[in-house]
Amino acid sequence: MISGPSGAGKTSIASAVLARLPDIVPSVSMTTRRPRRGEKDGVQYRFVSDEVFDATAAADGFLEHAVVHGNRYGTPKEPVEKALAEGKTVLLEIDVQGSRAIRDSVPGALLIFVEPPSREVLRERLHRRKTEDDASFSLRMRNAEAEMEAADEFDHAVVNDHLEEAVSEVLRILETA
Ligand code: 5GP
Numbered sequence: 001m002i003s004g005p006s007g008a009g010k011t012s013i014a015s016a017v018l019a020r021l022p023d024i025v026p027s028v029s030m031t032t033r034r035p036r037r038g039e040k041d042g043v044q045y046r047f048v049s050d051e052v053f054d055a056t057a058a059a060d061g062f063l064e065h066a067v068v069h070g071n072r073y074g075t076p077k078e079p080v081e082k083a084l085a086e087g088k089t090v091l092l093e094i095d096v097q098g099s100r101a102i103r104d105s106v107p108g109a110l111l112i113f114v115e116p117p118s119r120e121v122l123r124e125r126l127h128r129r130k131t132e133d134d135a136s137f138s139l140r141m142r143n144a145e146a147e148m149e150a151a152d153e154f155d156h157a158v159v160n161d162h163l164e165e166a167v168s169e170v171l172r173i174l175e176t177a
Contacts, residue, residue: 001092002170003099004114004151005144006069007126009160013114014093016167021174025083027092030056033071036131046076064094064101069139073098089174096150103153110177112170113154117161119144 002010018026030046032053041047048056053072057065063081065074075092083090092102102109116122122144126137151157156173160166 001094001099001102001109001111002114003094003096003111003147003154005116005122005147006140007122007129007144008114008116009125009163009166010093010114012163013158013160013166013170014091016163017170017174018091020167020171021089024089024091025079027075027080027090029073029075029092029094030062030065031071031073033073045073063105064098066095066097066101068095068097069136069143075102096147096153100150100153110173111154111156112173113151113157114160114166115148115151115157117159121161 002014004010014026018024028042028044028046030048030053032048032050033045035041035045035047039045039047050072053065053074056062056074056076061077062074063077065072067073073094075094075098080090080092092098094102099111103111116125123141126132126140132140158166158169158173
């Protein structure tokens with residue numbers, strides 16, 4: 001599991017890890033957030049309505065789900081359980097609440113926290129990404145404070161100063177796990 005504040009570089013690290021280790025299965029979360037430019041349904045996320053999200057939750061279809069930065073996100077249960085039953089490794093990129101839930105329900109889960117070198121760098125990266133409006137930007141920065149305090153709860157914390165180094169560190173962690 002890869003977690004950490006918005007803008008820390010989780011997605012970049014996860015993509016690089018998946019490119020190097022093609023046997024790892026990425027979990028595609030469901031979200032009620034609207035797609036950003038370039039995002040495709042079924043690739044980054046399954047973009048769904050509140051009704052579909054509710055129905056999935058009611059049918060016990062999530063391993064965990066949470067409200068993050070004002071939108072709903074959930075890890076679909078079936079694909080993860082199927083992959084694990086086949087002996088595969090599954091990569092989840094989820095928030096701190098989701099990581100706690102999975103840690104408590106999936107034995108042997110490995111929790112990796114990705115953190116930025118500083119708050120200023122986080123602000124700058126989130127700003128440069130240009131994916132958020134002002135309200136979402138401020139919310140994500142505020143939430144980052146609380147998320148950063150959760151780093152100690154994780155098995156490993158990786159500071160993402162230089163992407164390549166952070167990716168190598170995550171690969172090392174996975175190799176020795
Ligand atoms: P974004 O909107 O930037 O794609 O994601 C916002 C946050 O939601 C990120 O911290 C991301 O890791 C988290 N997230 C994505 N999918 C899930 C999920 O299925 N469950 C939980 N709990 N968080 C998720």
